[in-house]
């Protein structure tokens with residue numbers, strides 16, 4: 001599956017502009033995480049670190065969010081059907097399902113662990129950008145994100161425990177995870193409109 005086809009599928013399924021931006025943000029973080037984890041784990045098979053696959057999982061992880069609105073227990077399953085219909089690799093399908101514990105409770109690969117943590121951090125970073133005076137990602141710093149991290153009432157939807165999976169499951173300290181993710185998102189600030 002090519003990134004261009006994945007983007008088209010996402011755009012067909014997702015109408016909400018903010019949800020599209022969320023997809024792009026998680027895609028960007030996944031690309032950076034793939035590079036980082038590949039460097040950190042030269043012992044792991046190279047096939048685990050196909051950057052295009054990682055990016056596609058980020059892009060599509062929430063693709064059916066609007067379609068299953070009335071039946072959230074089916075979240076990721078509609079995307080799975082669409083992906084199966086176009087013959088997408090099982091690794092991509094498993095990655096999409098892995099960000100949703102209710103559907104896939106275990107995370108078995110680096111890719112699956114990565115999307116789980118990246119999903120929630122992207123939301124926190126966007127929330128921090130929106131409270132900057134200029135509302136720009138360019139004026140967000142790692143420190144400003146870390147400062148908001150313990151404030152439970154701030155961006156309460158961005159589950160901190162899930163973000164901390166970076167330390168538990170990816171062995172990347174929170175500060176480094178924020179740094180890498182922030183830079184990835186700043187790299188597509190224009191597309192994100194932030």
Ligand SMILES: [Fe+2]
Pocket residue numbers: 022026061062119120
């Ligand atoms: Fe998400």
